[in-house]
Amino acid sequence: MTLTVLTGPAAPLAGSHAKSAIAKTAADRPLPLTATGFEGDEQADRRVHGGPEKAVHHYPWDHYDAWRADLGDLPLLDHPGAFGENISVAGLTEDAVAVGDIFRLGGALVQVSQGRQPCWKLNPRFGLPDMARRVQQTGRTGWYYRVLQPGTVAPGDGLDLIDRLAPDWTLRRLWQAMYVDRLNRDELRGIAALDVLAEGWRKYAQRRLDSGRVEDWRPRLEGRT
Numbered sequence: 581m582t583l584t585v586l587t588g589p590a591a592p593l594a595g596s597h598a599k600s601a602i603a604k605t606a607a608d609r610p611l612p613l614t615a616t617g618f619e620g621d622e623q624a625d626r627r628v629h630g631g632p633e634k635a636v637h638h639y640p641w642d643h644y645d646a647w648r649a650d651l652g653d654l655p656l657l658d659h660p661g662a663f664g665e666n667i668s669v670a671g672l673t674e675d676a677v678a679v680g681d682i683f684r685l686g687g688a689l690v691q692v693s694q695g696r697q698p699c700w701k702l703n704p705r706f707g708l709p710d711m712a713r714r715v716q717q718t719g720r721t722g723w724y725y726r727v728l729q730p731g732t733v734a735p736g737d738g739l740d741l742i743d744r745l746a747p748d749w750t751l752r753r754l755w756q757a758m759y760v761d762r763l764n765r766d767e768l769r770g771i772a773a774l775d776v777l778a779e780g781w782r783k784y785a786q787r788r789l790d791s792g793r794v795e796d797w798r799p800r801l802e803g804r805t
Contacts, residue, residue, distance in 0.1 A: 582736045583686075584641075584660045584668040585611060587621035595704035596803070602664035602701050610734035613688045615727045618666060632726055633693045633778040636685075639665035639722035640673045646720065656706065663702070663715075665722060669739055674719060674752045680745035680776030684738065687731030694778040695751050695758075696722040700803035712801040719755045724778075745776050758784070762794045 586604035593600040601622045612619045615632050623630035641660060648657050660668035667685070674695070681692045698715040705711070715721055749770070757767035758781070771777065771785035788794060 582669070583739055585618065585733055585735050585737075586661045586666055586668065587611065587618050588661075588664075589620075590622040593701060593704055595707065596701065598701065598803075600664075600701045600705075602699075602705050604661040604664055604666065606660065607735055610686075610732045612730070613685070613690075613727060613733050614730050618733070621666060633780070634724045635727045636690060636725040637664060637666045637696060637722060638672075638725065639663040639668060639696070640720075641668045641670045642673050643720040646718075650714070651706070651708075654706070662705075663722060664705075667739070672739070674721065674723065674755060675750060677723065677751050678744060678747050679749045679751065679754060679774060681741060681747075682728065682743040682745070683725070684740045684742050685725075685731075686733035686737035688727060688733055689729035689731070689742075690725035691728050691776070692751070693724050693726040693776075694781050695754050696724060698801065700801055703803065716759060716797070716801065719752060719759070721751075721755060723751050726778075746774060749774060749777075754781075763788060763792065765789060 585607040587607060588601045588604040590599045590601045593602065615635060617630060617635045644657050656662045677692060679692050683690050698712040698721060700712050702712040702715060703709055754771065757764060757771060761767065768785045768789050772782050772789060774782060784795065
């Protein structure tokens with residue numbers, strides 16, 4: 581499968597009270613990629629979406645078969661964009677990709693900055709009250725890139741790994757530490773000191789080290805404030 585580039589505007593989200601840009605459609609032309617994302621891509625709530633550490637969302641096409649096995653043949657899963665991703669390509673998953681990995685993306689240079697923390701807007705998107713929790717619990721979360729070098733990206737361009745700064749810290753390992761073995765102090769110390777990881781994740785790890793407690797993810801997964 582070749583690279584698909586996807587963008588979308590903020591619009592009312594069916595089945596909810598909110599606006600969202602989770603509905604992405606495939607681009608049919610080259611798009612500029614800046615430090616804050618692709619031209620024409622929007623975020624409805626900039627408090628928790630977008631920004632330099634979440635400039636590009638990558639969701640593995642490889643996970644779609646697993647979701648079809650779990651959920652049935654939903655039309656939403658017939659093509660990329662179901663999870664609000666900006667880029668889709670086969671052959672890369674959280675097991676192999678590590679925080680700090682640097683990729684050439686068309687004419688741009690991007691770096692893996694953090695895993696994706698599922699948002700409650702996945703629930704109305706899929707018509708399931710617990711879809712965000714399912715994404716978190718399976719580890720099929722996707723990830724974000726920061727942009728090191730802006731450039732133009734076209735559908736079908738390459739996504740080529742050119743450097744690995746922390747290869748031991750795969751996104752699967754990060755997910756295991758943050759969502760499964762959540763108070764493993766050795767892992768938390770490693771995360772807190774991982775300078776290629778987005779600052780917000782490092783702060784989560786440090787707070788757990790300091791408090792000995794895990795934060796409550798339920799409002800983010802269920803849309804409660």
